Amino acid sequence: MNTLVDDAKQHGSAVGLTGDRIEIEGGKPLRGRIELKGAKNLVTKAMVAAILGDTPSHLRNVPDISDVRIVRGLLEVHGVRVRESEDGDGLLLDPAEVESAHFADIDAHAGSSRIPILFCGPLLHRLGEAFIPDLGGCRIGDRPIDYHLEVLRNFGALVEKLPSGIRMSAPEGLRGAKVALPYPSVGATEQVLLTAVRADGITELSGAAIEPEIMDLINILQKMGAIISVDTDRVIRIEGVEKLEGYTHRALFDRNEAASWAAAALATEGDIVVGGARQSEMLTFLNVFRKVGGAFEIQDDGIRFYHPGGELKPAIIETDVHPGFMTDWQQPLVVALTKANGVSIVHETVYEQRFGFVDALVDMGASIEVHRECLGGLRCRFGQRNFRHSAVISGPSHLHGADIEVPDLRGGFSHLIAALTAEGRSTVSNVGIIARGYEDFIGKLRKLGADFTLLA
Known part of the structure; x- marks a missing residue:
């Protein structure tokens, strides 16, 4: 089982x-x-984005699905306080006490989900370090995380592969980068967005995915204070900012x-x-x-x-x-x-x-x-x-x-x-x-x- x-x-x-x-x-x-209810492929990423804010976020139209519960568990082991909104239609996410988590705790909550890789950029900004276990997912094809790691390296992250997983650090902070995707990967585009919004300088992402869930994530990040522009040729430009606030958003x-x-x-x-x-x-x-x-x-x-x-x-x-x-x-x-x-x-x-x-x-x-x-x-x-x-x-x-x-x-x-x-x-x-x-x-x-x- x-x-x-x-x-x-x-x-x-x-x-x-x-x-x-x-x-x-x-x-x-x-x-x-x-x-x-809200899209699985948006809600789980929006929950991760809450880590980037200095104030609580309110995500509405959240479905009761196991992927949401997995991300909630991962947020909680990192110190994010998560509770249901009074109307029962969403989640309140307070990242005031974000902290590092142990490999074993992350692994226990992640199961075979690949979501932990998207925690890395936000955690590097908040804590200067991040840890992820081996990652799984549906058996529908090759979905390696190597490109995610390369993207994070471009932003200045130091990546160390350990027997139990991967440790990342950013002793000098993250800086804007020029990233060209060989294929419009949704996950890689999300990685760049969640990392670039608080990186020092400008990030240019070419070959980006532009799915509605990506655009809704951009809407959320803009509400938080991010500066993001999307061109018609699959180029997204992000101007990094020093701080972001929480958001209130109804998921697509x-x-x-x-x-x-x-x-x-x-x-x-x-x-x-x-x-x-x-x-x-x-x-x-x-x-x-x-x-x-x-x-x-x-x-x-x-x-x-x-x-x-x-x-x-x-x-x-x-x-x-x-x-x-x-x-x-x-x-x-x-x-x-x-x-x-x-x-x-x-x-x-x-x-x-x-x-x-x-x-x-x-x-x-x-x-x-x-x-x-x-x-x-x-x-x-x-x-x-x-x-x-x-x-x-x-x-x-x-x-x-x-x-x-x-x-x-x-x-x-x-x-x-x-x-x-x-x-x-x-x-x-x-x-x-x-x-x-x-x-x-x-x-x-x-x-x-x-x-x-x-x-x-």
Whole structure:
């Protein structure tokens, strides 16, 4: 049992789990309304940013997910006081007593999360030193931290690799740097932002990621007193300042969760209103959703996603960095594509091993072949490296129930969709991983009319 699952089970009342398995009776359309909270990929980074402030911060619209609890634990072992706001919608984070933490404490709270690497810049500013253990994460491809370490070295950090982890120090403080990313990495962009805002001088970051969650993090840092400009050519310039204040901010909605429920509505021939979702951040997804044969209705307080009847259409999809089609969107949508009449092609260009989840779909009756070749027109880093990163989906397929083990966050939710779509009964195990990024997904399934039983 991994740490994420242990965490989900420990907080079973919060995430709706009493065990690690769900038995699902498929074939029933999902119908109803659910509400989204803030984006996992923004909230956890915003919590880290609070370390940079000289006064407390108030982050609103915070989801109750295990990744948030992991970061909360990491903040608390570093002396940050974290408590829930009176309205129960957010967190108050007071960094007045930030202090160093021991490797063992950091390791115990981090589990397999990669979040600790983003603590380094803020802690170097506040304390002059930082420690991180070995880092894990979802098994979807190579996500090394070496580039993060090189970025920190550019700012003047001294990096020492130890048997238990990595120690960093900045005896002369951090200074602005010129950083060019070979690929628009979200994590590396966050690293630069969290480090540069209080570094001495100007930092120029080229090849930056510009995802909505990145822009919302920039909004937060600007509220704190940072000076940041974003050019149209993926260049971000940060003018370092001596001090930052706390922030009050409502987190951007989770567009990845919104797309997951949209795919569930389409695959189960259902009708789901996703409260809190907005059109502007989902423009690319909405276009593909419509091309496949799904329908949507933009409302003032959310988006309605539904199957309008008739056959679904095959599609050619290539994942890409924003504003392209998100890699986190393709896995749930692949399940819907197994119902399309024809041949669909999905070319994954962001994470080289993201198709591990399709083995379970094939066992359930899907016709999916995964290839090493680049089956698309986008420039791709993986074509000559023997990674199975292109999928050919032939449909329509009639899925049948099976025993499934969740491999990673998005793949796990995709397995839930497949089980909900399939004829007969499926048992999905290792579902604690899904609680990393989907708040109360059990409660939401229940609200949408899914037929399932939680197993001890």
